[in-house]
Amino acid sequence: MESFSTVLRTASRGQHLAAESSPFLSDLLGGRLGVAAYARYTEQLWFVYEALESAAGRLAADPVAGPFVRPELMRLPALERDLAHLRGAGWRAGLSALPATAAYADRVRACAAHWPGGYVAHHYTRYLGDLSGGQVVRDRAERTWGFARKGDGVRFYVFEDIAGPAAFKREYRQRLDAVGVDELERQRMVAECNRAFALNTAVFEALGEEFPRTA
Numbered sequence: 001m002e003s004f005s006t007v008l009r010t011a012s013r014g015q016h017l018a019a020e021s022s023p024f025l026s027d028l029l030g031g032r033l034g035v036a037a038y039a040r041y042t043e044q045l046w047f048v049y050e051a052l053e054s055a056a057g058r059l060a061a062d063p064v065a066g067p068f069v070r071p072e073l074m075r076l077p078a079l080e081r082d083l084a085h086l087r088g089a090g091w092r093a094g095l096s097a098l099p100a101t102a103a104y105a106d107r108v109r110a111c112a113a114h115w116p117g118g119y120v121a122h123h124y125t126r127y128l129g130d131l132s133g134g135q136v137v138r139d140r141a142e143r144t145w146g147f148a149r150k151g152d153g154v155r156f157y158v159f160e161d162i163a164g165p166a167a168f169k170r171e172y173r174q175r176l177d178a179v180g181v182d183e184l185e186r187q188r189m190v191a192e193c194n195r196a197f198a199l200n201t202a203v204f205e206a207l208g209e210e211f212p213r214t215a
């Protein structure tokens with residue numbers, strides 16, 4: 001039988017491709033958008049990670065979600081430093097979530113409050129992605145907008161306390177494989193992972209409308 005981590009990866013492969021090749025992300029990574037688009041995207045991430053991480057303390061003791069909650073993953077402090085760099089000291093007053101982002105954050109919050117398995121699906125979709133493709137985004141952002149390597153502006157993508165991302169991802173997949181839920185609940189988690197990808201794609205679509213290609 002396939003491991004749960006493989007099932008999750010396989011089930012989201014098509015949507016991963018769709019998210020990765022969304023016009024906004026392609027334009028952003030292709031250097032066709034200004035730094036304001038990058039800042040707006042970073043701002044949207046703040047809402048998602050605020051939802052994920054404000055629940056982390058409480059879920060750390062949960063038998064299903066607890067093993068995934070790790071201090072070295074926490075992204076909110078890094079996002080806040082990036083936003084201060086991108087938007088200036090008053091960044092917090094200007095924060096605004098796109099409707100698609102608000103819907104995404106609401107869904108994360110609802111899972112965090114009522115459904116640990118669903119929270120794990122969202123956790124996987126974000127953090128394993130950040131540890132993988134996130135490194136591509138960081139590299140392009142540094143080159144396109146001149147941020148210091150692993151410095152302010154791209155700290156979100158730098159996991160200071162994870163020395164070996166490959167080993168970390170391997171262990172993370174082992175925790176997925178060992179998650180203490182039955183087959184039906186695993187299927188529900190796969191469906192929630194698909195929903196998480198769709199919520200991400202919707203945010204990219206909204207950003208694409210706000211920042212059409214300039215060149």
Ligand code: HEM
Nearest residue numbers: 009019020025124125126128129132133134136137169200
């Ligand atoms: C810039 C666009 C992206 C690139 C270049 C990219 C690239 C990658 C690569 C190369 C991997 C494989 C890593 C490995 O096998 O260890 C990966 C995995 C992953 N990505 Fe992305 N990605 C992108 C966007 C996204 C987005 C938008 C999401 C969802 C929010 C996402 C979620 C994931 C997840 C969950 C995994 C882990 C799959 C698994 O092994 O279980 N990625 N990505």
